[in-house]
Amino acid sequence: MKPxxxxxxxxxxxxxxxxxxxxxKWVPGLIYTLSLGPQRPGKLAGRxxxxxxxxxxxxxxNLEDWGVVKRTVYDVxxxxxxxxxxxxxxxxxxxxxxxxxxxxxxxxxxxxxxxxRLASKTS
Amino acid sequence: MKPxxxxxxxxxxxxxxxxxxxxxKWVPGLIYTLSLGPQRPGKLAGRxxxxxxxxxxxxxxNLEDWGVVKRTVYDVxxxxxxxxxxxxxxxxxxxxxxxxxxxxxxxxxxxxxxxxRLASKTS
DNA sequence: CCGTATCCTGAAGGATACTG
DNA sequence: CAGTATCCTTCAGGATACGG
Numbered sequence: 001m002k003p004x005x006x007x008x009x010x011x012x013x014x015x016x017x018x019x020x021x022x023x024x025k026w027v028p029g030l031i032y033t034l035s036l037g038p039q040r041p042g043k044l045a046g047r048x049x050x051x052x053x054x055x056x057x058x059x060x061x062n063l064e065d066w067g068v069v070k071r072t073v074y075d076v077x078x079x080x081x082x083x084x085x086x087x088x089x090x091x092x093x094x095x096x097x098x099x100x101x102x103x104x105x106x107x108x109x110x111x112x113x114x115x116x117r118l119a120s121k122t123s
Numbered sequence: 124m125k126p127x128x129x130x131x132x133x134x135x136x137x138x139x140x141x142x143x144x145x146x147x148k149w150v151p152g153l154i155y156t157l158s159l160g161p162q163r164p165g166k167l168a169g170r171x172x173x174x175x176x177x178x179x180x181x182x183x184x185n186l187e188d189w190g191v192v193k194r195t196v197y198d199v200x201x202x203x204x205x206x207x208x209x210x211x212x213x214x215x216x217x218x219x220x221x222x223x224x225x226x227x228x229x230x231x232x233x234x235x236x237x238x239x240r241l242a243s244k245t246s
Numbered sequence: 247c248c249g250t251a252t253c254c255t256g257a258a259g260g261a262t263a264c265t266g
Numbered sequence: 267c268a269g270t271a272t273c274c275t276t277c278a279g280g281a282t283a284c285g286g
Binding site for chain 2: 019020022049067091095100106111116117119120
Binding site: 040041042053054077079081 | 247248249250251
């Protein structure tokens with residue numbers, strides 16, 4: 001069996017990279033929500049209950065840096081800002097949808113694994 | 124637009140749970156490798172270059188706790204141990220393959236996003 | 247309304263050395 | 267060969283308070 005080099009696993013494996021990108025806590029939620037249309041921060045915060053102002057801004061800034069999200073500022077008072085997906089961002093919706101669909105069909109199994117994981121952490 | 128409650132996002136969203144499970148550094152690699160057949164720890168370490176003995180054991184223990192991997196010990200000297208996927212583990216190969224395939228077809232885009240991410244970290 | 251700055255805790259994960 | 271134990275660094279991410 002062919003070995004997977006360290007460099008390959010760390011830097012070249014797109015599969016792992018994708019999982020890593022998507023595991024940032026609010027990333028899938030934000031991308032998915034933005035795929036429904038451009039949104040203002042207030043709306044986003046309202047939809048993703050539990051996200052703090054800090055994490056909202058921070059995650060959006062990251063997505064912006066990654067080239068996934070675009071920030072548009074309207075110069076009015078009070079401030080009006082809108083976030084939308086770039087074309088790159090649109091593409092990222094695909095794997096989320098893929099995993100989402102599979103996850104829906106297999107939620108029992110995931111719940112089992114995830115539950116066992118939580119249980120083993122607290123022991 | 125319907126809000127996603129904190130509890131829903133944290134505890135009920137199978138999509139996020141799955142991403143979270145798979146983002147543990149060596150999890151996708153180990154599950155995928157084990158899907159090629161039962162393996163001894165030595166073989167696994169040889170294949171996943173860069174994994175430390177600690178992380179190998181630790182991750183395998185976790186997967187065992189989650190019900191994804193089975194550990195079989197043959198009582199001989201020197202010790203002989205084998206790891207294999209449970210039926211639950213076999214199922215987990217599916218989403219990995221799904222993401223893997225998509226990632227292969229879109230490695231350019233992922234590389235772009237991932238690269239931008241790395242770049243923005245070091246600035 | 248939108249964003250920034252600081253502080254703080256836990257957890258991930260690598261290095262190393264030791265056991266049967 | 268397989269596994270355990272310790273130490274240490276980094277960082278995600280939450281709480282809180284302030285600014286335009």
